[in-house]
Amino acid sequence: MRFTPTRVSGAFIVESEPHADERGFFLVLWAQSEFRRQGLATEFAQSSVAYNRARGTLRGMHYQTPPHQEAKLVRCAAGAILDVAIDLRRDSPSFKTWVSVELSAENRRMLYVPEGCAHGYLTLTDETEIFYHASAEYAPQFGGGVRWNDPAFAVEWPFAPVVINARDRDYPDFR
Numbered sequence: 001m002r003f004t005p006t007r008v009s010g011a012f013i014v015e016s017e018p019h020a021d022e023r024g025f026f027l028v029l030w031a032q033s034e035f036r037r038q039g040l041a042t043e044f045a046q047s048s049v050a051y052n053r054a055r056g057t058l059r060g061m062h063y064q065t066p067p068h069q070e071a072k073l074v075r076c077a078a079g080a081i082l083d084v085a086i087d088l089r090r091d092s093p094s095f096k097t098w099v100s101v102e103l104s105a106e107n108r109r110m111l112y113v114p115e116g117c118a119h120g121y122l123t124l125t126d127e128t129e130i131f132y133h134a135s136a137e138y139a140p141q142f143g144g145g146v147r148w149n150d151p152a153f154a155v156e157w158p159f160a161p162v163v164i165n166a167r168d169r170d171y172p173d174f175r
Contacts, residue, residue, distance in 0.1 A: 001034045003112075006099040008087045010114035012038065013101055014073070018108070027108060030073065030133065040112055041071040044133040049077075052128045056162030060120010061086055061146045061171075069115040070136040079128030080104035081121040086146060086153050089116035096174075098155045103130075118146050120168070122157055147171040 004013040018025035032042045050059060061084065064070050074083055086098040101111050102124070113119045121130065145168065148155065152174040 001028065001031060003034075003038050006085075006101070007094060008085050008097055008099045008114075008117060009089075009092050009094040010040075011085050011087075011099055011117065012040070012112040014110040014112055015108070029075065029110065040114075041135040044073070044135055045070075046134045046137045048132055048134065048138075050130045050132075052079075052123045052130075052163075053126065054163050055123055055126050056159065057123040057128075058120065058148055058161035058164045058168060060084065060168060061118035061148055062120060062168075063088060063116070063118045063144055063146075064136060064139060064142045065144060066142075068136045068139040068142040070134040071115050072113040072119055072132050072134050073110055074103065074113065074119070074121075074130060074132040075108075075110040076103040076105060077129045077131050078105050079123065079125035080106070081123050081128055081130060082158060083111045083121045084119070084155055085111065085113040086118040086155070087116070088118055088146070092116070096153060098153050100155065120148060122159075122161060124158070145171045146174050150174050
């Protein structure tokens with residue numbers, strides 16, 4: 001497995017080499033020893049799938065507060081997304097920095113998002129399916145978010161969302 005650091009401290013692009021033969025390929029998505037060597041979360045409490053019908057669907061930017069902060073390992077299993085993490089850790093050298101990575105069924109990349117970061121994505125194709133592991137179970141009473149277009153972060157999106165729910169659209173400015 002290859003772990004490429006991003007400009008968000010503790011966030012990595014994770015790539016594996018497929019082992020191909022006449023049947024197709026086999027790909028290791030997660031190996032505890034590899035993640036442990038990188039100092040990353042090695043226990044996951046929840047796995048989830050999100051399906052999106054339309055290109056231009058935005059989900060995010062979500063996070064959970066202590067004691068339910070979560071690290072995530074995100075992979076796009078169908079279609080393509082622009083996956084984004086924003087560092088909200090005030091003591092981090094990359095506080096308020098964001099990273100975006102195109103994840104697709106074709107490139108098979110994953111994004112590791114550390115605890116303390118907001119996470120979300122914009123679908124680049126119709127019919128996307130996103131699979132992710134989280135180090136903590138979803139706890140709605142500890143959930144929060146920042147607005148996808150908040151000027152405090154100035155995330156560069158390729159286009160404005162077409163589908164976005166009211167909660168994600170109406171988060172207040174980050175302070």
